[in-house]
Each structure stands twice: as structure tokens, then as C-alpha cells.
Amino acid sequence: MSVKFTLRVAPLLKKLHLKELLSVLFLLLAIYFFRQERHELRALVPAISQANRVWMSGGVLLTCVYVLLQALMYYYSFKAVEARLPLSLGIELFLKRNLLSVFLPAGGVSSLAYLPKRLRQADIRKQQVHQASGIYGYVGILSVFLVGIPIVGLAILRKPDLQRALPALAGICVLLVTAVWVFRSIQKKGAVYTLLLNYFPGVIHKIDDIFSFQLQRGAFASTVWASVGIELVGIAHLYVSMLATGVTPSLEAACVGYIVATIFLIISPFLRGLGAIELSLAWLLSSYGYSSLQALEITLLFRLFEFWLPLAGGLLAFALKGRELVLRLLPPVLIFLLGMVNIFSVLTPPLADRLRLLHAYIPVGSIHASNLLVVFLGLVLLVTATFLVRGLRSAWIVALVVSLLSAIGHMSKALDYEEASLALITAVILIITASQYRVKSNPQLVNIGVLTALATFAGVLIFGALGFYFLKARHFGIDFTWQHSLQAAFRGFMLMNDEDLHPVTRFGREFLSAIQVLGVSAWAFLFYTIIRPYLQVHQSNTALEKARFYLSQYGDSAMDYFKVGEDKLFYISDDPEGFVAYRVANGFAIVLEEPVCREADKLLLLQEFEQQCRKMGLRPAFYRVDEESVFYFNRLRKKRLLIGQEAIMDIRGFTLSGKDKKSLRNALNSLANKGYTTTIRRAPQPADLIAQLKAVSDEWLVQYEVKEMTFSQGSFDDAIQTQDVITVNNEEGQVVAFLNIIPDYAPGECTYDMIRKRSDAPGGVMDALIIALIQDAQQRNLQYLNLGLVPMSGIAQPQNTAEQVVKFAYEKIRAFRHYHGLREFKEKYATAWTNKYLVYEHDFDLIQLPAALSKVMQP
Numbered sequence: 001m002s003v004k005f006t007l008r009v010a011p012l013l014k015k016l017h018l019k020e021l022l023s024v025l026f027l028l029l030a031i032y033f034f035r036q037e038r039h040e041l042r043a044l045v046p047a048i049s050q051a052n053r054v055w056m057s058g059g060v061l062l063t064c065v066y067v068l069l070q071a072l073m074y075y076y077s078f079k080a081v082e083a084r085l086p087l088s089l090g091i092e093l094f095l096k097r098n099l100l101s102v103f104l105p106a107g108g109v110s111s112l113a114y115l116p117k118r119l120r121q122a123d124i125r126k127q128q129v130h131q132a133s134g135i136y137g138y139v140g141i142l143s144v145f146l147v148g149i150p151i152v153g154l155a156i157l158r159k160p161d162l163q164r165a166l167p168a169l170a171g172i173c174v175l176l177v178t179a180v181w182v183f184r185s186i187q188k189k190g191a192v193y194t195l196l197l198n199y200f201p202g203v204i205h206k207i208d209d210i211f212s213f214q215l216q217r218g219a220f221a222s223t224v225w226a227s228v229g230i231e232l233v234g235i236a237h238l239y240v241s242m243l244a245t246g247v248t249p250s251l252e253a254a255c256v257g258y259i260v261a262t263i264f265l266i267i268s269p270f271l272r273g274l275g276a277i278e279l280s281l282a283w284l285l286s287s288y289g290y291s292s293l294q295a296l297e298i299t300l301l302f303r304l305f306e307f308w309l310p311l312a313g314g315l316l317a318f319a320l321k322g323r324e325l326v327l328r329l330l331p332p333v334l335i336f337l338l339g340m341v342n343i344f345s346v347l348t349p350p351l352a353d354r355l356r357l358l359h360a361y362i363p364v365g366s367i368h369a370s371n372l373l374v375v376f377l378g379l380v381l382l383v384t385a386t387f388l389v390r391g392l393r394s395a396w397i398v399a400l401v402v403s404l405l406s407a408i409g410h411m412s413k414a415l416d417y418e419e420a421s422l423a424l425i426t427a428v429i430l431i432i433t434a435s436q437y438r439v440k441s442n443p444q445l446v447n448i449g450v451l452t453a454l455a456t457f458a459g460v461l462i463f464g465a466l467g468f469y470f471l472k473a474r475h476f477g478i479d480f481t482w483q484h485s486l487q488a489a490f491r492g493f494m495l496m497n498d499e500d501l502h503p504v505t506r507f508g509r510e511f512l513s514a515i516q517v518l519g520v521s522a523w524a525f526l527f528y529t530i531i532r533p534y535l536q537v538h539q540s541n542t543a544l545e546k547a548r549f550y551l552s553q554y555g556d557s558a559m560d561y562f563k564v565g566e567d568k569l570f571y572i573s574d575d576p577e578g579f580v581a582y583r584v585a586n587g588f589a590i591v592l593e594e595p596v597c598r599e600a601d602k603l604l605l606l607q608e609f610e611q612q613c614r615k616m617g618l619r620p621a622f623y624r625v626d627e628e629s630v631f632y633f634n635r636l637r638k639k640r641l642l643i644g645q646e647a648i649m650d651i652r653g654f655t656l657s658g659k660d661k662k663s664l665r666n667a668l669n670s671l672a673n674k675g676y677t678t679t680i681r682r683a684p685q686p687a688d689l690i691a692q693l694k695a696v697s698d699e700w701l702v703q704y705e706v707k708e709m710t711f712s713q714g715s716f717d718d719a720i721q722t723q724d725v726i727t728v729n730n731e732e733g734q735v736v737a738f739l740n741i742i743p744d745y746a747p748g749e750c751t752y753d754m755i756r757k758r759s760d761a762p763g764g765v766m767d768a769l770i771i772a773l774i775q776d777a778q779q780r781n782l783q784y785l786n787l788g789l790v791p792m793s794g795i796a797q798p799q800n801t802a803e804q805v806v807k808f809a810y811e812k813i814r815a816f817r818h819y820h821g822l823r824e825f826k827e828k829y830a831t832a833w834t835n836k837y838l839v840y841e842h843d844f845d846l847i848q849l850p851a852a853l854s855k856v857m858q859p
Contacts, residue, residue, distance in 0.1 A: 050245075052245075058240050059244060062236055062305065066230060066233045066310070067091060067313065069229045069233060070091075072090070077136040080132065080135055081131040081215070085124065095317040100314075135220065139224050139227045140230075143224060144259070147228060147232075148262075236254075237306050239254040241299075242254065247294050253285060253288040260280055261281045329844060331396075331429055335388060336385040396430060396437035404427055406420075407423035459518075461489050464488065464490075465482070466485075468484070468489060471508070543570045544564065546570075546572050546579065547570045548564050551745070555596060558744045558749065558786040562592060562714065567711065568583060569582055569584065573597075577597060577598070578597025579596055580596075580605065580609045581596075585856045586852040587852075588620070588849065590621050590623055590856050591609075591623065593623070594622065594625060595609070602632055603632050606632060610636065621839065621840045621849055622638075624789065626835075626837075627837070633839045638839045640838065641838045641840070644790050644794060645789070645835055646789045646836055648830060649774070649832075651777055664767055664771065664828075667763065667768070668771065675730060678768045678769070679728075681727060683723055685723075693735060694716060695735075696756055700757060700759075708859050710858070715859055728761070736757060737757035737765040737768075739753075739754060739773065741773065741776075748782055749785070750780075750784070770787075770829060790819060790823045790826060792806050792819055795807040802843075
């Protein structure tokens with residue numbers, strides 16, 4: 001009965017999309033929680049503002065100790081089951097689980113099931129995680145009991161009203177004893193174990209794994225001591241809260257109040273004792289002689305130290321998961337905003353009192369010069385923001401310099417310290433993220449820009465000085481000296497206003513504008529040459545010849561054939577010998593798989609190529625990297641994304657006989673009965689056959705509404721004339737399906753490229769082509785058949801958010817359903833599946849890489 005019920009319910013639960021529903025539920029609970037607590041959050045502000053700063057700092061310090069002790073609890077809990085947990089990971093584990101416990105039912109227990117990504121990647125077995133989490137939860141309750149019994153006992157002698165806490169303590173005692181009894185019963189296969197075996201036989205093996213361990217008593221005792229320390233810190237928090245509010249502290253009230261609040265926390269089934277803790281603690285403090293207002297302020301500060309600060313730490317811990325992406329996006333956004341602020345701050349009138357203060361220390365002419373400077377720098381910042389996204393080192397330098405100049409300009413313009421603060425914050429963030437901007441500019445172009453700017457500057461000075469000197473006085477109302485002429489030309493080129501220089505005639509205005517236009521042009525060209533990336537992507541026949549030679553020496557992959565295609569660019573290295581095949585798109589150098597070289601030289605060649613990419617202003621990315629080669633990219637601190645699996649078939653034992661091959665035999669027999677024949681045609685291919693293959697290929701493209709793609713696969717072209725082809729012909733001898741065999745440089749392996757058929761071809765023609773290829777490979781004493789990649793498939797346990805998105809798209813989005821059919825077809829033959837990865841440098845690259853990959857795959 002239970003088995004049938006499970007079988008019926010499981011598909012129903014799957015259809016309900018429980019993960020999605022839980023996500024929505026947690027979001028709603030979070031909104032409810034923060035909405036419900038808005039009054040407490042508002043009340044915290046005046047309580048904090050009126051509190052003693054020294055004791056507030058002490059309370060924050062105690063919160064840090066509290067978090068550290070929680071991490072130590074986790075550290076010793078894992079040590080008790082012979083697992084090693086780094087202390088930093090213990091801090092992250094506590095902060096994240098503590099945050100989740102607020103929104104989970106019975107959160108103190110249910111949150112223990114949460115496993116952060118770093119914990120999943122650590123060298124710790126899942127059973128050990130559950131064992132250690134169980135110890136952590138049990139000891140957390142045990143320490144409350146150990147500390148609470150003497151405190152409540154002494155308090156009852158002084159205040160009989162506190163006898164109401166005894167049932168809760170008794171309940172905790174019963175809970176602890178029951179937990180120990182259940183644990184021992186399962187370990188010794190007693191009554192509880194028998195009960196589980198009878199009613200839940202499917203989970204008994206998991207229970208055996210979780211409860212089969214030897215407890216390390218020393219580590220367990222350390223866990224208890226750390227937990228007791230947490231309780232003492234909680235008492236100290238309440239005592240410090242009393243000191244911070246300026247009332248006479250009571251150690252007894254702090255001890256009893258903390259224990260009562262913690263009891264409510266333990267027995268609360270939802271939202272971590274929301275409301276109950278505040279109410280009970282405020283009432284208890286009032287019973288010790290504190291006024292209602294004092295009791296409320298003490299409670300609010302205690303909640304700040306014990307609840308809100310750790311909660312904020314949990315939010316920060318989750319936020320830091322994407323910190324690299326945030327830090328990568330933040331500088332361009334800030335630079336763009338700073339550019340807009342620069343422009344609008346000049347357009348808006350300055351504050352009069354600040355301007356009067358500034359006039360007392362800075363000449364008026366300098367202020368006007370700063371206005372123009374800020375506008376120009378604002379425009380520069382807007383352009384720089386786009387180049388920062390691409391990771392250019394020179395753009396980072398320009399952004400940093402201009403940010404600092406903007407800060408100076410804002411202060412000298414009208415004491416705009418708000419805008420100056422934004423500029424300084426931007427500069428600080430740029431310094432923090434300096435390591436992310438490594439793509440270099442074209443050094444030759446920079447030299448040209450510098451020389452052009454200097455030459456223009458010299459020309460403008462000469463032209464302006466001569467022009468101003470020989471101008472008639474009526475144009476500006478000034479009889480220029482040589483000194484005044486040079487000064488006017490210099491200010492015009494530097495976009496500075498001269499208070500004494502006012503053109504009166506049209507010619508005067510045109511002459512001054514000409515100097516300023518030349519200045520703007522020179523500075524703009526210099527700026528362009530500095531941030532222009534170095535793109536040297538020409539290719540020579542010599543490079544192609546070398547690549548083909550190295551491929552013949554070191555090729556070892558089914559993809560190597562495409563690495564010397566006409567669409568590829570090459571980075572050739574003679575020491576070590578090898579090459580990298582890539583295409584350029586959207587600022588990326590997208591490499592097909594890995595370098596072709598000796599295995600021992602692969603890391604060195606990757607390092608050389610990365611340096612070359614920086615010189616060219618390109619970001620390297622590697623498409624279809626094999627699982628075995630991930631090691632090299634880990635050494636280079638690259639990131640990876642599982643993009644699918646490649647099907648490999650061991651053809652040595654393949655035969656059409658046997659019950660499991662009945663469907664294949666029936667398909668082949670059906671084709672034969674209808675007059676279809678399968679033929680292997682050796683190269684070179686005649687022109688009439690190529691014409692038939694082209695017609696089949698064109699019809700296949702129309703049928704499936706796809707276009708020819710390249711880079712990691714071939715398109716129909718003249719190269720097929722030099723390749724062996726397998727065809728399926730109808731009774732009239734016309735080709736209805738074909739595949740072309742391409743060179744495979746992996747030892748003992750064969751593969752194919754295109755496998756295409758007409759829309760009216762009968763079912764089974766694809767199987768006929770594959771089986772003919774297998775039989776041909778067996779005759780050539782080959783061992784394996786590479787069936788190619790199935791994109792987006794094979795992600796069982798996503799390792800990051802990007803893989804979760806890929807897995808969701810593969811399973812749920814209709815546009816990718818055809819990959820399911822491709823997987824099912826290849827699974828009939830595949831004996832092994834190998835993971836293939838996209839390797840990249842930064843999480844931000846994933847936003848731009850899809851478009852770049854789409855571009856490089858176009859013919």
C-alpha cells in the first residue's frame with residue numbers, strides 16, 4: 001500500500017515544482033518578516049543614537065566573538081565525526097544557516113539541512129555533514145539546559161513567579177534524553193531501528209550511513225564548551241545592553257532574561273520567536289524594577305547584538321557569493337554615473353555660500369577653468385565606462401586619474417563635496433578591483449596618439465601665439481603682447497576660460513573657437529589611442545602550415561580536424577612547439593578546446609597565449625574543454641561551466657545479435673525490405689554524388705530550420721570531396737541520407753561530422769549510417785567511436801548558478817527540447833559520457849560569451 005502511494009505521489013510532487021513553490025514561499029515569508037519587524041527596526045534607530053558609544057562598540061565586539069564561537073562549534077562538531085572543517089567555512093556555514101532559520105519552519109533544526117556550495121566542494125562526505133550538523137544542534141540545546149538549570153533554580157528561590165519557566169526546561173530535558181535514546185537505539189539496531197525498517201525500508205540504508213560513526217569524545221567535549229561560551233556571551237550581551245542604555249545593570253536579570261529568551265527561541269516553531277522573545281524579555285526586565293521604556297530599550301539593543309547583526313552577516317555572506325560579478329560591474333556603473341554627475345553639476349548653479357567661501361581662497365579664473373575641466377572629464381568618463389566593461393588596463397588608468405581629477409575639480413569648482421565624495425569612492429573601488437583590468441592597449445597606437453597630441457599642442461601654441469599677437473585690437477579689445485598671446489593660446493588649447501579674453505567681432509569668436517576645437521580634437525584622439533585595444537588578428541600561410549605540421553605531431557582529439565579550418569586564427573609557439581586555434585568576437589579570443597602540443601608543454605603554452613591576448617586587448621575563453629584538462633585551467637585560476645557531454649562508444653564488442661539489439665535489427669531489415677541500401681564511398685567523391693549530397697543537406701537545413709555552423713563542426717563545402725562518405729540510397733539509387741567521416745586524431749578512435757537526411761526518409765536511416773560506420777571502424781581495427789556533443793545535457797548536480805540555469809533550460813524550456821532527442825539517439829550507442837566545459841576568466845564574461853560564441857560559429 002505504501003509503495004503504491006509513493007509511486008502515485010512522487011510524479012504529482014514533481015509536477016507541482018516544489019522547489020519553485022518553496023522559493024516563492026520563502027520570498028513571501030521574508031517580505032512578511034521584515035514588514036512585521038518594521039516597527040522594531042525603526043525603534044532601533046533612536047535606541048542606538050541615545051546609547052553609550054563605548055558599550056555599543058563592546059556589544060558589537062561580543063557579536064564577533066559570538067559568531068566565532070558558533071564557527072568553533074561547527075569546527076569541533078565536524079572534528080567529532082573525523083572530518084576537517086576550516087574555521088572560515090564554519091563562519092560562513094553559521095551565518096547562512098542562521099539567516100535561513102528565520103524563514104524555515106522549525107528553522108533552528110530544518111536549517112541544518114542547508115549545504116553551502118563551498119561545503120559541497122570540500123573534502124567532506126555528505127554523511128559526515130549530517131552527523132556533524134546533528135551534533136551541533138543537539139549540543140546547542142544541551143548547553144541551554146546546562147547553563148539554564150542553575151540560573152533558573154537560583155532565580156526561583158528569589159522570584160517564585162519564575163516557576164513558569166520550569167515546564168519549558170523540563171521539556172528541553174525530555175527532548176535531550178529522547179534524542180540520546182533514539183540515537184543509541186538506531187546505532188544498536190533497537191526498537192527505533194526496527195520501527196523504521198518496518199515502515200520506511202527505503203531510507204534505512206541512509207540512516208545506517210548517518211548513524212554509523214565513532215564519536216570523538218574530546219572534540220564533542222570541546223563542542224559543548226564552545227556552546228556554553230555562546231550562552232555566556234548571550235548573557236554578556238544583555239548585561240552590556242543595560243550598560244549601554246545607562247541603567248543600573250543586574251547580572252541576575254541578564255542571566256535569567258537570556259535563558260528565558262533562548263527557551264522561547266528553541267520552542268518557537270516559526271520565525272525564530274518573532275514577538276515572543278521581545279514580549280517575554282521586556283516583561284521579565286520590568287519585573288526586576290526597570291521601567292517599561294528602559295526594558296524596551298534594553299531588549300531592542302539585545303536583539304540588535306544577538307539577532308539583527310548576525311542576520312545582516314548572513315545577508316552579506318549570501319551577497320558575497322556573487323561579489324566578483326558585483327565588483328566587476330560596479331566600477332563601470334560608477335564611472336558612468338560620475339560622468340553624468342560631472343556634466344549636470346556644471347549645468348546646475350552652485351550654492352552661494354560655498355561659492356563665497358571658495359572665492360576667498362581660489363582665484364575666480366581657476367574656478368571657471370574647473371567648470372570646463374569637469375565637463376570634459378565627464379564626457380571622458382562616459383566613454384571610459386564602456387571600455388572598462390571589456391577589462392582594458394588603460395581604461396582603468398584613465399578612469400582612476402579622471403576620478404581623482406574630478407574630485408579636485410568638484411571641490412575647486414564650488415566646494416561640491418557630495419560629488420567629490422562619489423569621485424573618491426569610485427577611485428577607491430577602482431584601486432580595489434585593479435587586478436581585474438589586465439587587457440593592454442596597442443602600444444604603437446598610444447605612441448602615435450602621444451606624438452599627435454604633442455605636435456598639435458606645439459602647432460596650436462605657435463598658431464595661437466602668432467594669431468593673437470598680430471590680431472587687431474578691435475577683435476578682442478586688447479593689444480596682445482607675446483606673453484599674453486602664449487597664455488591665451490595655452491588656455492584655449494586646455495579648454496580654460498580667460499576672464500580677460502572676450503571676442504568682440506565674429507572673426508575673434510571664430511579664431512578662439514578654432515583653437516578650442518583643435519584642443520578638443522587632440523585630447524579626444526589621445527584618449528582614443530590610450531584606450532583602444534590592441535587587435536592584431538591577421539593570419540599568414542606560414543602559420544597555417546606550421547599548425548598543420550604540429551597537428552600531425554601532437555594531435556590527440558576528435559576536434560583537432562576543425563582547428564586548422566579556414567575560419568581559425570593561430571597563435572604559434574616554436575618553444576614549446578604547438579599552437580592555439582581561436583576566433584575573435586566581441587573582444588574575446590575563443591579557443592577551440594585546448595592547445596595542440598606535448599602534454600607537458602600545455603600549461604606553458606596556455607600562459608603564453610594568455611599574455612598574447614592581454615597584448616591584443618582580448619579576453620581568452622576556451623570552448624569544449626575536456627574533463628581531464630580542467631587541471632591546467634585551475635592552475636591559471638580560471639572558472640568553468642559544464643556545457644554538455646560527449647558520447648563515446650566502445651565498438652570492440654559491438655554486434656547486432658542479442659535481445660537488446662532487436663529493435664536495431666528490425667529497423668535495418670525494414671529498410672532492406674523497402675529497397676534501401678547503405679554504401680561506404682571512399683574519397684575522392686564524384687561531382688554527381690556531391691550534387692546529391694548537397695540537395696540532401698539543403699533540405700535538412702530547411703526541414704529543421706537551422707543554418708550552417710562552423711568553429712567546432714563543419715559545414716557543407718568542397719572539403720567533402722576528399723572525405724569518405726556513407727550514404728543510404730533508395731530503390732532509384734537516389735541518396736536520402738549521408739554522413740561524412742572526418743579525421744580523428746585521438747588514438748584508436750573514429751568520428752563523423754555531418755549526419756543529414758531528407759524529410760521523407762524512412763525511420764532508421766540514421767541508425768543505418770551509424771551502424772555502417774561502426775562496422776567499417778571495426779574492420780580498420782579501431783576501438784572507439786566519438787558520437788559528438790549533446791549540449792546542455794548531463795548536469796546532475798549543478799556546481800554554480802550558471803549550471804543551474806543551464807540545467808533548468810535543458811529540462812524546462814521547449815526551445816531546447818530537441819537536445820533530448822539527440823541525447824536519446826546517442827544513448828543507444830554510447831558506452832561512456834565525458835564532460836565538456838566552457839572555461840572563462842570572470843563571472844561577468846558569461847553575460848557576453850553567448851553572443852560571442854554565436855558569432856564565431858557563423859560561417
